[in-house]
Each structure stands twice: as structure tokens, then as C-alpha cells.
Amino acid sequence: MHTVEEIIARLSSQGLRVTDQRKTLAKLFVQEQGYLSPKDVYEYMGKIYSGLSFDTVYRNLRVMEELGVLEQIMFEDGVKFKLHCREEQHHHHLICLQCGKTYPIKHCPMDQTAVPQQFKVVKHKFEVFGYCASCVREEEADALS
Amino acid sequence: MHTVEEIIARLSSQGLRVTDQRKTLAKLFVQEQGYLSPKDVYEYMGKIYSGLSFDTVYRNLRVMEELGVLEQIMFEDGVKFKLHCREEQHHHHLICLQCGKTYPIKHCPMDQTAVPQQFKVVKHKFEVFGYCASCVREEEADALS
DNA sequence: CTGATTGCAAAACGTTTGCACGTTG
DNA sequence: CAACGTGCAAACGTTTTGCAATCAG
Numbered sequence: 001m002h003t004v005e006e007i008i009a010r011l012s013s014q015g016l017r018v019t020d021q022r023k024t025l026a027k028l029f030v031q032e033q034g035y036l037s038p039k040d041v042y043e044y045m046g047k048i049y050s051g052l053s054f055d056t057v058y059r060n061l062r063v064m065e066e067l068g069v070l071e072q073i074m075f076e077d078g079v080k081f082k083l084h085c086r087e088e089q090h091h092h093h094l095i096c097l098q099c100g101k102t103y104p105i106k107h108c109p110m111d112q113t114a115v116p117q118q119f120k121v122v123k124h125k126f127e128v129f130g131y132c133a134s135c136v137r138e139e140e141a142d143a144l145s
Numbered sequence: 146m147h148t149v150e151e152i153i154a155r156l157s158s159q160g161l162r163v164t165d166q167r168k169t170l171a172k173l174f175v176q177e178q179g180y181l182s183p184k185d186v187y188e189y190m191g192k193i194y195s196g197l198s199f200d201t202v203y204r205n206l207r208v209m210e211e212l213g214v215l216e217q218i219m220f221e222d223g224v225k226f227k228l229h230c231r232e233e234q235h236h237h238h239l240i241c242l243q244c245g246k247t248y249p250i251k252h253c254p255m256d257q258t259a260v261p262q263q264f265k266v267v268k269h270k271f272e273v274f275g276y277c278a279s280c281v282r283e284e285e286a287d288a289l290s
Numbered sequence: 291c292t293g294a295t296t297g298c299a300a301a302a303c304g305t306t307t308g309c310a311c312g313t314t315g
Numbered sequence: 316c317a318a319c320g321t322g323c324a325a326a327c328g329t330t331t332t333g334c335a336a337t338c339a340g
Binding site: 074075076094096097103105107109110112113114115116118119120121122123124125126127128129130131132133136 | 219220221239241242248250252254255257258259260261263264265266267268269270271272273274275276277278281
Binding site for chain 3: 015016017019021022051052053055056059060
């Protein structure tokens, strides 16, 4: 799920149409290794397709999510999407609050977590938020000026 | 922040009015040791106050949050509130997907997590979801019937 | 060609706001 | 009685839906 070609192949293997807009959407998420809000996507796509409508963006985000191409998570300020991690092994993420890019953390806290027997665990969430190297640098530059 | 009286005291110490509705809201969250959506709260309160309006519920949830009485988090299906943990030490939660109740986890995964030096960590989220003992039992009972 | 995809308009949500009236301290 | 809280109606932003026109395979 890391290349535009793979995504397109997956689309057509499901009998879905490969439209220009969907190709662009795939390209956007492949380039951008991070979370994007529907609005981010709409603004980006809008520059390319005049007369683009918000509902098509939503529909395509949904399609991609159902295909397993994208994954969705809730932030404080709303839903965001990113390319689904195709990595074999379970992992978590560092997430940059500025640019939305993510970096893998191999360590999974569930190994060390004692859970009462009575509690039936279904899933867990572990995310670390902060600022990545380049966003920290920008911030410092801004502070100086 | 564990009793209705403490919450009321905090309200009036801030020059805010102690209304019936706010007392009921406090009682609700003190009893319920878990997450409630604004809708949950509205439905509960609506049974008591006919003509209750949604915006008042929101306003009071907000007031309580600003007082530090409640805390808010985002779930897949929207915002929810619960009594703010007054515990001294940092901890995380087991959260029941059925009833919304929470149970503390002392272990904090950040201790074991290696983060690249360049990444400036601001906060983290660690939550374990599943079903608590009583909800598991109900589920099993349902399965049998 | 046939069914999938798109834009448009409108609806459906959840949440917030302004206002006049009622209530608390 | 002054300030704060409430209900109502209406605004708002986000997400979804129905429909007719368009496009991909």
C-alpha cells in the first residue's frame, strides 16, 4: 500500500473506477507521510480541480478507507486520514502536532501492562505527540525573528 | 473532585451560580465513573427537567471542564466527558466499550519508549479498550438466551 | 453501453451564539 | 437588584444524501 500504482491496482481489482481525482488523492497520501483532515485534502485537491465538491472528497476518503488504503483517526480537532501502515508487525506512532507526519515506535506498551483478568481487552491506543525535527527548527527560527 | 459537595464548592468559589441543573450534572458524573457523551447527559437530564435544552447541557459541560471538574476526550464517535481524575500521580485507563467506565493503569509506557532526540515530546495518549467484568457477564448471558 | 462517479443542492448532525426572560446570591 | 443561567431560535461547520448528468471500462 505504499505506491500509487498499488492503490490504483487495488481500486480496479474491486471493480471501482480509476478516476483522475482518485489518482491525485492516492498521490497526495503517498507523498505526505502523515495525517490530513478532509479539509486539508479538499484544499489541496481544489487547487487542481476547480468546481471540486466536498462530498466527493468525503466519498473518496471513505472508499479508500474501506479498501484499507487509508486509516482514519480522531484528533481533538476532528477526523484525519493517513496511508494505512502496511507493516507486518504491530507498532505505534510519534505524531508531529505541526505537520502531522508520523514516525514508528516499535515498542508496544501492552507487553508491560497488567490488566485485571476480568477485563477483556479488545484494542489499545498509544500515541506520542510532539514536534518533529524540522518543525522544531522552524519554531526556533520563528522565535528568533 | 470526587464528591458533589466539592464540585459545588468549586462552582461558588468562582462566583458561579449553583443551580439545580448543575447539581444534578455533578451528581451524575460522581455516580457514573465513566465517559458520557453530551447526548447521554442530555437524555439523562431531560428525564428530570422537561424543556431542557441541549445548549444548556453543552454550556454546563463546558463550565465544568473549565473548572477542571470534568475532562473531555475524543472517541471515534465523538466527544465524551468524565470526572477529572484528581489522583496525584500520572496514570492511564482501561475503558469499557460498553458502559464507558474506566479503571486506572499505573504503568506509563513513556518510561520504556525510546524517542529520537530530535523529536520534542509534548504529550502522549495510552488507552486500553475492552469490556469490564460486568459487561462481559451481560454479553455472555445474552449469548445464552 | 452500463454502472460507477461526480457536482449540485439540500438535508442531517453536533455544537455554538444572541437574545430576552428567569433565577441565584 | 445585579450578574449569571436558562430556553428558544437561529447560525455554523462538518458530514451525508438524492438526484441527474458525466465518465470509465
